[in-house]
Each structure stands twice: as C-alpha cells, then as structure tokens.
Amino acid sequence: MSNKLLFILLILAIPLAGAAQTNKYSEIAKSVVQIGYSSADIKTTIPLGTGFFVGDGKHVVTAGHVIIEYIKMINDNRGGFLTIKKSSETGTAKFSVSAVVENVDNVHDLAILKFDPNSVRSQWADFEIKSLPLAKEESEMGDEVFIIGHFSMDEHPIASRGIVSGFVKIQVVLPVTELLLDALVNKGQSGSPVISLRTGEVVGVALSIIPISDGSGSTRINSGISRASTLQSLKALINSPDVK
DSSP, X not given: OOHHHHHHHHHHHHHHHHHHHHHHHHHHHTTEEEEEEEOTTOSSOEEEXXXXXXXXXXXXXXXXXXXXXXXXXXXXXXXXXXXXXXXXXXXXXXXEEEEEEEEEETTTTEEEEEEOHHHHHHHSTTOXXXXXXXXXXXXXXXXXXXXXXXXXXXXXXXXXXXXXXXEXXXXXXXXXXXXXXXXXXXXXXXXXXXXXXXXXXEXXXXXXXXXXXXXXXXXXXXXXXXXXXXXXXXXXXXXOTTOO
C-alpha cells in the first residue's frame, strides 16, 4: 500500500470514529432523565437533578441529595410528588410521570426511585425504556469517562468528558470510597451516570463538584474536580432487598 493511499484512508477514518463516538453519547442520553418536584400549588415542575434507567426498566438511580428537599417537604406535610421527565430532541414528544422513593443510601449519597412504565408509554407511545448496563469491574486511575446529565433547568442533557483522577476515602458514618473526576458535574447534573468511554458502561454516579475556599473563608470556588460514587456502592443499592 502506497503512503498516499494510507494517508487518504486515515483521513477518511477520522470522521467515522467521531460519528461513532457521537452515537454512543446520543444512545446513552436516551436513558437519562430529569428528576423534579411538583405539587398542586406549583404549576411547573421544579428540577432537582438527573437520573438514569437501571435494572428492570422500572427504576431510576440518582444522587441521594437530589431528593433531600422533596423529603423535607413531605416531612413538613407540604405534600407534592417526585417526577421523572424527558423530552425528545425536537420537543415534539415528552413524558412527565410520578415516581416514588424506593431506597436511599445516605452513606454513599445515592437513591433509587420506582415509576410505572405504562404511564410513560401512555404519554410517549413509542418511547423505549433502555436501562444502562453496569460495568463488571471498578474504574482505575486514568480511565477515560464521561457524564451525561441535565444542566440547571435545561430539558436536554449535556455531556462532560474527563478521566478518573483518583480515589478518596471520606468518613460519613462509615469510611466511604469515592471516585474523583476531572469531568465537571454542573448544577443539575447530580445523579448523572458516569460512563466508561471504552465500554459505554456505568462505572459510578456523579455526585457534585468539590468546592475549595479562596482563602478568605467566605468564598467557595470551583476546584475543577468532581466526586462520584463507586460501582460497588451503586450495585449494592440496586441489589438491596428494599428494591422490588
């Protein structure tokens, strides 16, 4: 093969690889939903964070702190209910259905919600509920990952790409290991799936950006590092006896 022909083939391969990567993002985005709160007193749903389909197609995983405000409202007898919602890219099709909290892991900052798939299909007949596959092994330092979640009040998820920067052990009730990522977890993206760029499988759940002080003690700035749950913590939540 001549060098000229080899060069042409390499040039042609670049956009094909890019297209394949775009498709991976798009496919995973179909399994990502926006978590919200609504009540009889509120005309619009208040966005709380992000979640994604897992398991049997009746469950959504999110970050535990995403639903804290909802739980406070319920405890204060203010009523209301959680919702999961999604819109098509064109906005011509959408669903917004109620969900219930099935289990909360306060130690690892995770929660799992349950919803009725029939309610989804009654609003968006041809929508396919596709649960994201979980990885078989934990991530390692340097692994390339990306997250897909809803930024602020935006109905359409966005992607953020980076690597596993390392691991950190924190003391909650028990010692907890979390992933450190240089992929940013923006406002509204807590609860997003952390996806292996190599396999397209879930390796964790995005939790939050890690803020640092500017030295004055009053201002917290973006450190550029985010925290996420480990695969082990996620699997333990999904396989809990409380999840039915």
